[in-house]
Amino acid sequence: MTHQDPRDQLVEHLPALRGFAMSLTRNSSAADDLVQDTIVKAWTKIDTFEVGTNLRAWLFTILRNTFYSDRRKAKHEVADIDGIHTSKLAQKPDHDGRLALKDFWVAFKQLKDEQREALILVGASGFSYAEAAQTCGCAVGTIKSRVNRGREHLAELMELDDDESLELTDNASMAVLNAAKGFIA
Known part of the structure; x- marks a missing residue:
C-alpha cells in the first residue's frame, strides 16, 4: 500500500x-x-x-x-516605537573635538538645494564633475561653482578655517571629520 x-x-x-x-x-x-x-x-x-x-x-x-x-x-522584547528606550541605552562619544556629526548635518541642510545636490554627487557619490553636470542638466563649470560655493558655505556654517588645527584624538571625532572631509575639503 x-x-x-x-x-x-x-x-x-x-x-x-x-x-x-x-x-x-x-x-x-x-x-x-x-x-x-x-x-x-x-x-x-x-x-x-x-x-x-x-x-x-x-x-x-x-x-x-x-x-x-x-x-x-x-x-524579553521591549516595544520601542518612539526610540525612548534606545536613546537611554545609547552612549554619547567622549571627545573634545569641535566637529560633531549632528552639527555637520544641521549645516549641510542649510545649504541651497543646488549646492547640496552638487556636494552629494561629487563629494559623497564620487561622480566626476562631468557626470554630475550631466545628471543635473547643467554645464561642468556650474557644477564646479556649486561644489566650491557649497564647501565654502559649509565651512562658514561650521566655523572652520583653512588653517584651523582640529585637536581630535578619539575615534568618534576622527570618523566625523573623515565623513565631512569629502564635503568641506
Missing part, C-alpha cells in the same frame, strides 16, 4: 490551522503569520513526520509550540 505524500495534504488543513491560530492569537494578522510559520516548519521538517499517523495533530502541535515559543521570546 502506497501512502500519499504528506506535503500534498497540508492545504486541506489550512482552515482548521487558521481557526486554531485565531483562538490563540485573537488577531487575524497574527493568526495568518502563525499559520504561515507552521506550514514553513512542517514543510522543512516533513521528513520527521511518521506517515500513517495523524498529520492534523502533528500540524497543530507545531502551531501550538510555535505560538508559545514566540510568546516566551516576546517577554
Whole structure:
C-alpha cells in the first residue's frame, strides 16, 4: 500500500490551522503569520513526520509550540516605537573635538538645494564633475561653482578655517571629520 505524500495534504488543513491560530492569537494578522510559520516548519521538517499517523495533530502541535515559543521570546522584547528606550541605552562619544556629526548635518541642510545636490554627487557619490553636470542638466563649470560655493558655505556654517588645527584624538571625532572631509575639503 502506497501512502500519499504528506506535503500534498497540508492545504486541506489550512482552515482548521487558521481557526486554531485565531483562538490563540485573537488577531487575524497574527493568526495568518502563525499559520504561515507552521506550514514553513512542517514543510522543512516533513521528513520527521511518521506517515500513517495523524498529520492534523502533528500540524497543530507545531502551531501550538510555535505560538508559545514566540510568546516566551516576546517577554524579553521591549516595544520601542518612539526610540525612548534606545536613546537611554545609547552612549554619547567622549571627545573634545569641535566637529560633531549632528552639527555637520544641521549645516549641510542649510545649504541651497543646488549646492547640496552638487556636494552629494561629487563629494559623497564620487561622480566626476562631468557626470554630475550631466545628471543635473547643467554645464561642468556650474557644477564646479556649486561644489566650491557649497564647501565654502559649509565651512562658514561650521566655523572652520583653512588653517584651523582640529585637536581630535578619539575615534568618534576622527570618523566625523573623515565623513565631512569629502564635503568641506
